[in-house]
Amino acid sequence: MFPASEEVCIEKFGKVINMEEKCGIAKDVTEVIGNTPMVYLNNVVDGCVARIAAKLEMMGPCSSVKDRTAYSMIRDAEEKGLISPGKNILIESTTGNTGIGLAFIAAAKGYKLILVMPSDVTLERKMVVLAFGAELHLIDPAKGTQGIHDEANEIMKKTPNGYVFNQSENPANPKIHYETTGPEIWKATGGKVDILVAAVGTGGTVTGAGHFLKEKNSEIKIYGVEPAESAVLNGGNPGPHKILGIGAGIIPKVLDTKLLDEVIQISSDEALETAKLLALKEGLLVGISSGAAAAAAIKLAKRPKNAGKLIAVVFPSIGERYLSSVMFDSIRAEAENMKFDCPHKILGIGAGIIPKVLDTNLLDEIIQGFKFEAIETANLLALKEGILSGAAAAAAIKLAKRPENAGKLIAVVFPSTGEGYLTSVLFDSIRAEAENMKFH
Secondary structure (H helix, E strand, C coil), X not given: CCCCCCCEEEEECCEEEEHHHCCCCCCCHHHXXXXXXXXXXXXXXXXXXXXXXXXXXXXXXXXECHHHHHHHHHHHHHHCCCCCCCXXXXXXECCCHHXXXXXXXXXXXXXXXXXXXXXXXCHHHHHHHHHCCCEEXXXXXXXXXXXXXXXXXXXXXXXXXXEECCCCCCCHHHHXXXXXXXXXXXXXXXCCXXXXXXXXXXXXXXXXXXXXHHHHCCCCEEEEEEEHHHCHHHCXXXXXXXXXXXXXXXXXXXXXXXXXXXXXXXXXXXHHHHHHXXXXXXXXXXXXXXXXXXXXXXXXXXXXXXXXXXXXXEECEEHHHHCCCHHHHHHHHHHHCCCCCCCCCCCCCCCCCCCCCCCHHHCCCCCCCXXXXXXXXXXXXXHHHCCCCCCHHHHHHHHHCCHHHCCCCCCCCCCCCXXXXXXXXXXXXXXXXXXXXXXX
16 A cells, blocks of 8 residues: 655655655555556456456545545645634535545544435435434435435534535535546556546446546546436436445535446346346446446447447445345345354454364464453444554554553554444444434
């Protein structure tokens, strides 16, 4: 993540981090946003005459492209003197990923955050924002996008020092994709990208990255993606669909429609099927909007005029955030009926054997951790550091408190993301809260 020379480590969001600034170890979780990898699609491309490379935004610290947007909006407001930790309460309307992005950064920076979501967002989205300490308000999905915005504005009127970001109109949204996402795609492809494909939620990704790439090469084609059932950008009427995070039924103000060469319509069924195929054939567990973007990219890659071209497609989020959605209906039922009880509840360790690959002579000590310690520490990591992870930190904290370790640097490995444990005892309390929440 931090390839370094001896003097300069990395330029990130326009800031050069020097060796004196502890190059190689990020100051906090916000410094690891961006620089997500790109990979070729190899096994879902039958009949394609162009190559497809996917930008994996789920590899960010909180698993979605909205990590960038949230960071940019908070940074922009701070730089303008509009907000500061401990003084202002942040407020935003969201269908999930922007809210999650704001929640983990708010936790890391010490802001209180109030989010407004439609009640039909996935259980995972509700649980993750609650884990980060956000206050969550649900409203009737029938009120639509405007209803969510109206509720956020009403909350702001009643909240002293409240601040609403309004991501669909906030210039800091596309700005971060002009500054980072576009340049990253250009660099990863060696300037050989011919086509950019991005699903349109607020339009920030396709607008910002698209403008940067067009400036580099005016021949690059820019394609948006929207639900066929709610093809507003193609002149159709808004309607219900299953592609969470896009197709809000409005034309967002930050979207530059003149930049788009075409908006590809993808049905909910196409998006769901493609997302499932990406898991089965590419090993990529992505969300439904990523399935829509991939389906559009595959359609473009089959057009004869695109033979030999390189298509870059943005996969906005991780599939684990959709486990309670229609996307996983069949395998969820299968998984729920599988039974085994782990006696110590710290999943992934403590198998009851001494593994043969473990060199016990290497170890100075084995720190014992109890279930309650693991749960409490994992909860604190989310609330205080903006990191959704597991139990390893408890042992590191114990060691850091020992007098003999004064002044030392402890490196601790966090093996996995907390979203893989949303159905476990780790999240029992907030899962019950999220399941019982009703819209106003």
